[in-house]
Amino acid sequence: GESVGLHLPTLSVQEGDNSIINCAYSNSASDYFIWYKQESGKGPQFIIDIRSNMDKRQGQRVTVLLNKTVKHLSLQIAATQPGDSAVYFCADRMKTSYDKVIFGPGTSLSVIP
Amino acid sequence: SAVISQKPSRDICQRGTSLTIQCQVDSQVTMMFWYRQQPGQSLTLIATANQGSEATYESGFVIDKFPISRPNLTFSTLTVSNMSPEDSSIYLCSGRGGPEAFFGQGTRLTVV
Numbered sequence: 141g142e143s144v145g146l147h148l149p150t151l152s153v154q155e156g157d158n159s160i161i162n163c164a165y166s167n168s169a170s171d172y173f174i175w176y177k178q179e180s181g182k183g184p185q186f187i188i189d190i191r192s193n194m195d196k197r198q199g200q201r202v203t204v205l206l207n208k209t210v211k212h213l214s215l216q217i218a219a220t221q222p223g224d225s226a227v228y229f230c231a232d233r234m235k236t237s238y239d240k241v242i243f244g245p246g247t248s249l250s251v252i253p
Numbered sequence: 254s255a256v257i258s259q260k261p262s263r264d265i266c267q268r269g270t271s272l273t274i275q276c277q278v279d280s281q282v283t284m285m286f287w288y289r290q291q292p293g294q295s296l297t298l299i300a301t302a303n304q305g306s307e308a309t310y311e312s313g314f315v316i317d318k319f320p321i322s323r324p325n326l327t328f329s330t331l332t333v334s335n336m337s338p339e340d341s342s343i344y345l346c347s348g349r350g351g352p353e354a355f356f357g358q359g360t361r362l363t364v365v
Contacts, residue, residue: 172352183257183345183356184296229295239284241347241354243296 152250159217161247163230166211170232174241175204175215178227184243187215187228217249225251255280255348259357266336266364273332274360276346281326286347287319290359296345302329336364 153159165173171192176184190197190204190213197204203216213230230244256279266272276285285302300308300321308321323329333340343359 174354176356181358183358186353186355189352239349240286240298240301241349242298243288245295 149245150248150250152252153220154252155220155222157220159215159220159224159249161215161217161228161230161249163213163215163244164211165213165230165232165244167232167234168211169234172233173204173206173213174231174233175202175213176229176231176243177224178229178246180226184229220249220251222251222253225249255282255350255355257346257348257355257357259344259346259360261360262358263361264363266362268337268364270336271332271334272336272362273330274344274346276329276331276348276357278327278348278355280350282348282350283326284349284354285323285329286349286354287321287329287331288345288347288356290343290345292342299331299344302331333362336362338364340364 174189175187177187178184188199188202188204190206195206201218205214217224227246227248229246231241233239233241258277260275264272287299288296289299290296298311299314299319300310302308302321302323304323318334320332341364343361345359346357347354
């Protein structure tokens, strides 16, 4: 089936620095990409999304970049805070597959105070 | 955004028994899904819960093991049947009415 994968399984960042989490996807038919944050004991929480007709989208302290040429997605977190410590998943969706969302393997972000 | 509630939040079950997990959404959603998340791993899609008809299962998941109901737009159940220790996992319900998908807090199942 479709697969979305990550370059780095763990990431440690000093508080106040910027974080960059990378993701590679394999399905050219994916038209929508989402980043989720999952804190311990909770379900995934939507962070930001981007459609395949865009290459950049910004939210509050977060930016998602999409490079369709190399099938790469990244999440940038500015001024990382201890509350950002969590597992981050990229996910993709194809309109032709009942709009189901398929998750990548996840990156654990640890913020060092 | 939609708020998704799951019951139970956790359970410890004997092997060979079945557990039904309930998912309630506070607003109507067009799509509902069930995922499994094994410890330290990502989410794997089990099936799409279809209102009033049989669920659509992903490869590796079958209706006899994971029967799913969705009687209306805001409620769904997932049953884990004839459980074995390998079924120990977190089961998550997801709902989507627009582009975003929202998740419940999950049901942590331990089979002993």
